Amino acid sequence: MSSPMISLKSLTSKTTMNQLLATAKSGACASSSCGSPAKPDDVDPDTWEKIKDHPCYSEEAHHYFARMHVAVAPACNIQCNYCNRKYDCANESRPGVVSERLTPDQALRKVIAVANEVPQLSVLGIAGPGDACYDWKKTKATFERVASEIPDIKLCLSTNGLALPDHVDELADMNVDHVTITINMVDPEIGAKIYPWIFHDHRRFTGLEAAKILHERQMLGLEMLTARGILTKINSVMIPGVNDEHLIEVNKWVKERGAFLHNVMPLISDPEHGTHYGLTGQRGPRAVELKTLQDRLDGGARLMRHCRQCRADAVGLLGEDRGQEFTLDRIPGEVSYDASKRETYREVVARERGDHVAAKSEAIGMVKTAGSSGLLLVAVATKGGGRINEHFGHAKEFQVYEASAIGINLVGHRKVEQYCRGGWGEESTLDDVIAALDGIDILLCAKIGDCPKDQLTKAGVRVTDDYGYDYIETAISALYAAEFGLEPLAATA
Amino acid sequence: MAFRIIASQCTQCGACEFECPSGAIKFKGEAYVIDPEKCTECKGEFELQQCASVCPVPKTCIPA
Ligand code: SF4
Ligand code: SF4
Ligand code: SF4
Numbered sequence: 001m002s003s004p005m006i007s008l009k010s011l012t013s014k015t016t017m018n019q020l021l022a023t024a025k026s027g028a029c030a031s032s033s034c035g036s037p038a039k040p041d042d043v044d045p046d047t048w049e050k051i052k053d054h055p056c057y058s059e060e061a062h063h064y065f066a067r068m069h070v071a072v073a074p075a076c077n078i079q080c081n082y083c084n085r086k087y088d089c090a091n092e093s094r095p096g097v098v099s100e101r102l103t104p105d106q107a108l109r110k111v112i113a114v115a116n117e118v119p120q121l122s123v124l125g126i127a128g129p130g131d132a133c134y135d136w137k138k139t140k141a142t143f144e145r146v147a148s149e150i151p152d153i154k155l156c157l158s159t160n161g162l163a164l165p166d167h168v169d170e171l172a173d174m175n176v177d178h179v180t181i182t183i184n185m186v187d188p189e190i191g192a193k194i195y196p197w198i199f200h201d202h203r204r205f206t207g208l209e210a211a212k213i214l215h216e217r218q219m220l221g222l223e224m225l226t227a228r229g230i231l232t233k234i235n236s237v238m239i240p241g242v243n244d245e246h247l248i249e250v251n252k253w254v255k256e257r258g259a260f261l262h263n264v265m266p267l268i269s270d271p272e273h274g275t276h277y278g279l280t281g282q283r284g285p286r287a288v289e290l291k292t293l294q295d296r297l298d299g300g301a302r303l304m305r306h307c308r309q310c311r312a313d314a315v316g317l318l319g320e321d322r323g324q325e326f327t328l329d330r331i332p333g334e335v336s337y338d339a340s341k342r343e344t345y346r347e348v349v350a351r352e353r354g355d356h357v358a359a360k361s362e363a364i365g366m367v368k369t370a371g372s373s374g375l376l377l378v379a380v381a382t383k384g385g386g387r388i389n390e391h392f393g394h395a396k397e398f399q400v401y402e403a404s405a406i407g408i409n410l411v412g413h414r415k416v417e418q419y420c421r422g423g424w425g426e427e428s429t430l431d432d433v434i435a436a437l438d439g440i441d442i443l444l445c446a447k448i449g450d451c452p453k454d455q456l457t458k459a460g461v462r463v464t465d466d467y468g469y470d471y472i473e474t475a476i477s478a479l480y481a482a483e484f485g486l487e488p489l490a491a492t493a
Numbered sequence: 494m495a496f497r498i499i500a501s502q503c504t505q506c507g508a509c510e511f512e513c514p515s516g517a518i519k520f521k522g523e524a525y526v527i528d529p530e531k532c533t534e535c536k537g538e539f540e541l542q543q544c545a546s547v548c549p550v551p552k553t554c555i556p557a
Binding site: 074075076079101129131134135199202203204301 | 507
């Protein structure tokens with residue numbers, strides 16, 4: 001590739017402004033206009049403008065951009081069987097850990113502190129516990145305050161949809177481009193098994209009646225958003241035996257009403273979270289059941305495969321949570337926004353991204369035209385930038401790519417316990433990592449020691465660090481070529 | 494006549510505060526409390542007490 005490799009690493013760790021600029025300026029050109037746009041073929045230009053910096057809406061962007069959530073809206077107007085309100089909202093976040101609840105003013109301080117320190121920050125979301133549309137005053141106050149300080153940050157909210165129709169116009173006025181609605185059913189009979197009650201129009205409804213109202217309000221809200229050009233992501237919680245088959249129908253309904261993305265998430269129902277499902281022994285789906293359902297939904301509304309069910313106060317790239325670095329007690333009482341780091345980072349990304357896109361499309365093209373029916377499942381250790389740049393022992397998750405005649409696609413991720421702690425590896429952890437990699441053909445990482453490498457090989461997972469710091473797709477295409485006896489591509493930076 | 498909140502059960506979500514038609518519910522110090530002087534039990538406004546209807550935790554907003 002033509003442009004020199006720019007390390008994104010220096011930008012993702014805490015740095016001084018000078019270091020950042022030095023890194024950015026080491027490239028061939030310092031203008032943000034150079035670097036080809038990375039628009040995928042199946043997205044129109046207007047939509048691409050909206051999603052290109054949003055890590056949840058664009059798989060491509062998730063390599064470069066970070067989101068943060070603030071928990072400012074704890075009140076909720078429905079009860080879900082997978083939620084225990086003493087903990088977080090399960091519709092968008094991992095239950096079990098109470099998030100730090102903030103007032104709109106505290107939230108503003110936190111967003112500024114994060115924007116100053118995490119240059120990848122592009123999205124602010126309000127995603128539980130509670131419902132952002134129901135607890136509207138706090139949501140609105142937070143968005144207004146943040147938007148006036150940091151005008152280019154994207155605002156995003158997540159809702160159960162019941163109160164959504166009441167606020168669509170205000171959302172449009174505030175330039176909220178992205179709304180997530182959790183829709184678990186379009187059939188009230190099924191809804192009645194998921195929602196014990198709703199609070200609407202000043203009273204509590206239960207059973208079929210509740211589910212019917214919720215369903216109608218969800219569909220209305222979605223249609224209203226679509227009519228105003230606001231992109232919607234639909235989250236569905238997959239509950240085996242309750243709505244798993246039914247989600248195929250849900251996918252059809254939401255697609256017809258203009259949903260941009262459908263994200264099927266596994267039910268989390270540990271008994272210790274104290275949810276209705278947890279206590280009644282309702283199980284969550286296994287990884288393979290989830291993937292099978294997602295595969296059946298392909299071709300409907302575009303699927304999100306890189307969701308990490310992040311916490312309601314998560315901060316950082318998807319798959320990373322730096323929330324604990326930014327708790328209120330660590331934030332100074334007075335903070336003022338400094339745009340320089342974020343601006344510099346964007347310039348670097350624009351260039352790096354153009355380069356990545358070229359390498360990626362070349363690699364995918366090769367795999368597609370190879371005419372092989374072979375299929376390869378590859379796990380990758382990465383910390384962003386689209387490269388294989390994480391050490392095996394430091395990885396907390398592996399991203400899973402599938403290479404086949406239809407190209408190279410991200411199909412999921414596997415969470416693992418970090419193997420290497422303080423310089424030495426834990427034997428039992430390695431067993432868990434091996435279990436988590438079940439079904440994976442090859443593991444790619446930036447570096448790995450001989451011992452874990454041997455163990456993994458014995459367990460049937462081939463592993464290599466030969467492609468360390470290469471682009472993910474480039475490395476996978478080379479492996480695919482070697483595997484199925486094709487002409488490999490020349491290595492790219 | 495008035496309602497009260499069992500503080501040990503309350504999740505402090507604040508839903509009751511903004512649903513109360515009488516402005517009787519406030520966050521005081523560490524917990525949400527109902528001012529018995531202001532609470533009307535929603536009489537004349539709604540059929541059912543709003544705080545009890547919206548509260549996610551059973552038996553948390555109860556008659557005093
Ligand atoms: S919408 Fe969220 S906070 Fe409300 S009950 Fe459902 S999971 Fe819980
Ligand atoms: S009963 Fe009605 S008036 Fe009294 S505190 Fe509850 S919501 Fe307010
Ligand atoms: S609605 Fe119930 S849980 Fe929420 S603040 Fe009021 S009393 Fe507490």
